[in-house]
Amino acid sequence: MTLSSTAAFTGRFLPCDATRAEPRRPRCPRVRCCRALPECFDGERLETPSSSSGSSSSSSWDGSSYRGPYGRRAFLASTAPLLLSLGASSRSLNSNASPEYAPEGETDLTSIVRAELRKVLSKAKAAGALRLAFHDAGTFDMNDNTGGMNGSIILELDRPENAGLNRSVKALGKAKSELDKVQDSVSWADLIAAAGSEAVALCGGPFIPVQFGRVDASSPDPEGKLPEETLGAADLKKSFSEKGFTTQELVVLSGAHTLGGKGFGSPVIFDNAYYKVLLERPWAAAPPTGPSSMSTMIGIQSDHALVEDTECLRWINIYAADQERFFDDFKKAYIKLVNTGASWRDA
Incomplete structure (x- = not known):
């Protein structure tokens, strides 16, 4: 076939x-x-x-x-x-x-890829897989048209911002090896984008359709393109704008931090707990310094900054009150993210 x-x-x-x-x-x-x-x-x-x-x-x-x-x-x-x-x-x-759930209308290639991903992913590994997709796609810069979803992350694992992602690449590498035995149409960029989608669904979030056909980069993306964790709201909005994303998309994509061990609800459940915790501002009542302070245990500085911005706060309130709206908007923003900056094979 x-x-x-x-x-x-x-x-x-x-x-x-x-x-x-x-x-x-x-x-x-x-x-x-x-x-x-x-x-x-x-x-x-x-x-x-x-x-x-x-x-x-x-x-x-x-x-x-x-x-x-x-x-x-x-x-x-x-x-x-x-x-x-x-x-x-x-x-x-x-x-x-x-x-409990099964996909409807899958293509043959989709079925094969998802079957291999389910062999190497688990809820415990979901946050790493989603972070891998964000860090691969998040290097896009409209000013010089560099970066984007191109699989270059596998060449950038020694960068400080990518610490720990080698484990996710190693897991996906097993799936890639199996896929390469039966067909060669799934690039690293495709597999990483699909793994992020599967990670969200595995943890109870929406199923996100991901198109195949991306071409992998042969060299690393320029350094310093990912938004830094210490940015304030104004700089975050500027950084995302330079990648083609609105403030609303900044806020909804930040909801991916609900997965992992940063204190936004269960680390293995994809839901809108991230926004509910932001509204509570638990770090505000805790000592600002020290290895065990609340400010270092829940989220990162850029998370805290969102709730202090009026425009961002409007969307935080919307998603805290309406999980289905969060799911729908996250799905749209994720599709845009993993398509941004990608080069595609000829049909």
């Missing part, structure tokens, strides 16, 4: 809630799966023949209420090979899939 290099994550997690239908006769042992359950690993929907009246039965598809000439045992015997086959296919591709 030829896999498209421009395939995209187009799926969406949906509860595994199958609509069940009874076959018309036992020699047509087909089941219907309406929501791309893990058992239907390729997303194909197996439809049952409709009755002459056009109505469907509400009976369980296990054949318990079938009253045909062949009887229930014959029906179960005829369906067993199909069910075993589907189960085996599910285990081979979705051994690390969430039992």
